[in-house]
Amino acid sequence: MYPLNETHDPALQSWVESAQQPGTDFPIQNLPFAVLRRRGTPEPFRGGVAIGDQVLDLAAVLRSGALQGQGELVQAALQAGAQSSLNALMALGAPAWSALRLALSRALRQGSALQTGLQGCLLAQSEAEYALPARIGDYTDFYTSIHHATNVGKLMRPDNPLLPNYQWVPIGYHGRASSVIVSGQPFKRPQGQIKPPDAATPLLAATRRLDFELELGAYIGPGNALGEPIALAAAEQQVFGLSLLNDWSARDLQAWEYQPLGPFLGKNFATTVSPWVLTLEALAPYRAPLERSSDDPAPLPYLDSAYNRLHGALDIELEVALQTPRMREQGMEAATLVRSNSRHSYWTLAQMVAHHSVNGCNLQPGDLLGTGTLSGPQPQQAGALIELTLGGRQPLTLPNGEVRTFLEDGDTVWLRGCCQRPGVARIGFGECAGTVLPARA
Amino acid sequence: MYPLNETHDPALQSWVESAQQPGTDFPIQNLPFAVLRRRGTPEPFRGGVAIGDQVLDLAAVLRSGALQGQGELVQAALQAGAQSSLNALMALGAPAWSALRLALSRALRQGSALQTGLQGCLLAQSEAEYALPARIGDYTDFYTSIHHATNVGKLMRPDNPLLPNYQWVPIGYHGRASSVIVSGQPFKRPQGQIKPPDAATPLLAATRRLDFELELGAYIGPGNALGEPIALAAAEQQVFGLSLLNDWSARDLQAWEYQPLGPFLGKNFATTVSPWVLTLEALAPYRAPLERSSDDPAPLPYLDSAYNRLHGALDIELEVALQTPRMREQGMEAATLVRSNSRHSYWTLAQMVAHHSVNGCNLQPGDLLGTGTLSGPQPQQAGALIELTLGGRQPLTLPNGEVRTFLEDGDTVWLRGCCQRPGVARIGFGECAGTVLPARA
Structure with missing residues (x-):
């Protein structure tokens, strides 16, 4: 654009x-x-x-x-x-x-x-x-990576990982605006209802499966009046810019609560955003074509344009790094767990905005749209521990020999992002950091 | 309290x-x-x-x-x-x-x-x-009527209508704050993706299954800091008061989009609230015991107290009335379709607040909590057309001979509520009215 x-x-x-x-x-x-x-x-x-x-x-x-x-x-x-x-x-x-x-x-x-x-x-x-860069009126989180959707779907439905609506609907849900916090602010491990597979009844306990999610966040510009959809061609003009976003998730709370109305307490205890918002104009040299295979259905016309197919994606290199308390004591830097790229996303920013408003829903200045976990096609590009550890069954070994399935108290997670191409200036997102405090006593 | x-x-x-x-x-x-x-x-x-x-x-x-x-x-x-x-x-x-x-x-x-x-x-x-009575920071909608959950569940899973978490978790999800409107404001029939059962692919069209949902809305008082749960005993002090709430729903959009992350465009085009907020103190004479059968499990301790069991519910008579354009032309008043009562709710206001914050999620002044559709145990107490018409299979006949499965353009829906008991002053909620305008051309 x-x-x-x-x-x-x-x-x-x-x-x-x-x-x-x-x-x-x-x-x-x-x-x-x-x-x-x-x-x-x-x-x-x-x-x-x-x-x-x-x-x-x-x-x-x-x-x-x-x-x-x-x-x-x-x-x-x-x-x-x-x-x-x-x-x-x-x-x-x-x-x-x-x-x-x-x-x-x-x-x-x-x-x-x-x-x-x-x-x-x-x-x-x-x-x-x-x-926070903005007073966030509403926060919506999408699910734009087909690799994330497939990886997570496999854990629950090995034979049928991807739901039939995925390649038609840019799936999204409303998140909690009040608990969006800025990089550097720690948060307490949340408690909630957990239903162990072998237990007859749930219990109230601190989450045992605390995870990160590697996402980008988009801040909305002028927005639209209630009842007036934003066309795909006008959608990017409604995006002020992008930051990093960590959609912390308590997988055990989420697994027990999410049917039939979606994620709630498994997500709304904290969402961390980076302080710096890169404008779409700054990102203009880093447009990329949409990744699609010939098997993928053409989207409905309100979600399709030549511009979107050719330039709708963004080539942003993303990474997640973890530093445990012992690594801090040992003077070790954070270990990179994930390297991914936002260009693997199935749905684009413009499609997110056009879909969100197609029913007339009004977007307002400062509203935040999360992309959902930006996993890429390779296993090491998975943007959440639940994917990296195959649901907690395959622990990760860190450079100092420690192992992790999910996050432990004192762990600090960094998201980082940058754009680099030959002949273009390299630009970056700064950091999105958060540290897990022990659960409330 | x-x-x-x-x-x-x-x-x-x-x-x-x-x-x-x-x-x-x-x-x-x-x-x-x-x-x-x-x-x-x-x-x-x-x-x-x-x-x-x-x-x-x-x-x-x-x-x-x-x-x-x-x-x-x-x-x-x-x-x-x-x-x-x-x-x-x-x-x-x-x-x-x-x-x-x-x-x-x-x-x-x-x-x-x-x-x-x-x-x-x-x-x-x-x-x-x-x-609107408040600038609504976040809007959360619950699912507190077991009768509604069972009625809707039966349409999808006749053998197993109620999910295993229902009697443990006060199920809720985040709604859209920006599209909450005040009684009297009309809204356009939303368009969105619809996947007819016999079609291979979805299409973009105006909803054909537009519904109301009879709810109460609760406005939050001082709230809590992030990371600090609100105990059940303190929860009602966090509720400023109640109004009527109509959670308009496009059932065809909702059916196609809601897996796996819950309702989104099927709900966020409009939510109507009544202008008047009744304080919990005004409602004090209308407390009621929680309706539970001996088969129901005791809730986890953070959701249980003697006060909640004996006085946690509210005895509020609720009704939904419909006036079609033809009824208006004929000079006919709105026809009452539903009479229910909030005392049939499975979960109480205090349980909603305590559960919402148990993971540390921060509630803020002016936040809105919807109860979910307040259907009662009898068929005529069902608080939405999808229940009253058994998923659209059994049309309602109105007093002038017109039939309805779902709402048509020009229809006006009123919610009303009042409390009355012998020896106590009758108090009411006023009206919560909304009219369906034709879809955008």
């Missing part, structure tokens, strides 16, 4: 030197948004843009007046971006997002006349404390 | 004469809350309390100063209740709700010295336009 423009030029360099560091997630071609303040202060939260290891504080930029004279759209976007959540910026729509990106790209380039004025608006990421 | 006090005295009379009209839903013993303004004006919405056919405008009461000198709790509750949503009042908690109720009961009684000061704060309900 977004054409490549000067903001994507891989030759661009910033006067913020760390933006040129090899391997940085945040070169000048990225410019993702977050909400933050200086850690340990009572300052108000405000929007910021990542550049190298720094944040450009949008409230400070607004006060500095440095971007005045760049047009009304930039000014409106800057005012919206300086608030304590990005909902107002998300509500402004794609032209405003694009105008602000261009203005910031020019202002942060080497040689910009605005360098002196903006230097005082920087804040080190190491000093930042993040809030 | 709330003891009976002077506000429940059936002998109380108000200086608002319509509050004494036989059959009024809003005698002085009720005093429910809504958010409203004068219809057709750009006035701000504000909280109000129903009395007879009038509304006591809480913003006007605040300005009048009539309730000054009644203590800080009353003043804080009045200030919160005068806002454009009741979230702040809900957040204050039970002592504040109770103090305001007592102050309003005394102020509206015959002989009150405040009559002159408050007379100018009344507004006729016929002139009022209502908004």
Whole structure:
């Protein structure tokens, strides 16, 4: 949807030197948004843009007046971006997002006349404390990876893993908005009803099968009025951007409760998102064709377009890493458990938005859509422990010899994501981290 | 939880004469809350309390100063209740709700010295336009009627209608908050994927099986912090009050999409709530014992208490009435299709709250919990057309000879509810009305 423009030029360099560091997630071609303040202060939260290891504080930029004279759209976007959540910026729509990106790209380039004025608006990421990027009105989680659906389906129905609706309906369900938390915030192991296979009755206990799910989250832009579907061709304009999302899951709670109305307490105790939201325009160089085999049915017309088939997917490399308490004691880094890629998804972002609203359901600025676990076709690309361990039957051995079937207290899970292709600037998502605290006594 | 006090005295009379009209839903013993303004004006919405056919405008009461000198709790509750949503009042908690109720009961009684000061704060309900009572952060729908679960289960699994978890888990799922609308607002028949039984592939079409569901909705009070469950004994203090709720359902969309993650587009196109919220204190005279047979298992301890067994249920008479376009033309009133009672519910409000939070999920002020369809044990107590018509196989004949299996365009559905017992004042819920508009062309 977004054409490549000067903001994507891989030759661009910033006067913020760390933006040129090899391997940085945040070169000048990225410019993702977050909400933050200086850690340990009572300052108000405000929007910021990542550049190298720094944040450009949008409230400070607004006060500095440095971007005045760049047009009304930039000014409106800057005012919206300086608030304590990005909902107002998300509500402004794609032209405003694009105008602000261009203005910031020019202002942060080497040689910009605005360098002196903006230097005082920087804040080190190491000093930042993040809030959720948006007040999330509704959170919907999809199930877009056919590999995840098949892997999980096999555990329950070995002969018939994929349900008949899967290749027609972008399956989704409503999640809990109140318990979405930002990277770094720990959470307690949840308790709930568990029905052991050999027991006659369930018991109340802390979950024994705590899992992660490797997902992307999409934040909605202006949205639609109740009763007015969003067409596939207009759907990507409704997506402000993407972050990482860990849909923590208690498999034993989920298994006992989910019939007939779907996941509930097995999921709604915590969902972690990364602080940085990458705009779809930043991701424009990383579009990919939809992966389909000739056996797959053509989707219904409201979910089909040439653009979607040729460019609907996104080539985002994803990984999950785990650090146990013993690894921390031993000074070991987190071990990578999973490497996957979002391009293996069966359904695209645009299809998620078009399907969600086809019945008239209204999406609103700041709503969050999860992709569902982004498992790829290979076993090591499975995005959840329940897949990696075949339902807990095949433990993983970590580099220090420890084994895991599901998560233990003190474990920290990181999601990471980045885009890299020859001749294009590498951009990354930062981190989405969460640590499991012991269950409430 | 709330003891009976002077506000429940059936002998109380108000200086608002319509509050004494036989059959009024809003005698002085009720005093429910809504958010409203004068219809057709750009006035701000504000909280109000129903009395007879009038509304006591809480913003006007605040300005009048009539309730000054009644203590800080009353003043804080009045200030919160005068806002454009009741979230702040809900957040204050039970002592504040109770103090305001007592102050309003005394102020509206015959002989009150405040009559002159408050007379100018009344507004006729016929002139009022209502908004949602709260900004709903999250909306959860439960499945608390075992009769509904059994009736619906029979349609799909005649030999095994009730799933093994039903009598252990108060089954619930997350609904869509953005499409909750207030009584009187029409909605378009939704379109979506339908898979006819004899077709090889699904199609996109307007739903052919549009249904209502007779429910109550509960608004959450102060709520809990993430990770901190609400104990059963404290659960009712977290419920501000109840309204009527119609969980409109497109059965054909739902049937095709709901495996494996539950209802989504079959439900999230619209949910209608009544404007008036009756506090649990107003409902205190209508507590009822839990209906259980000796075969039913005892619930797990976190869902069990003597109070819950003896008084956990509510004796609320409920009905659904339908008026077709032809009935409107013929000058006929709506025909009652269903008469049920919430006391037949398998799970109570307190059990819903305790279960929802047992894993640490945080509930917030203004969150909405639906009970699920409140079908009773008798066939004519079934709270949805899919039950009344046995899955659409047995049409209903209306008083004018028309037949219905599911809803047709132009149909208006009313939910009504009231409480009446000998020696206690009758109180009612007002109306929850919605009209089906034709699908989008």
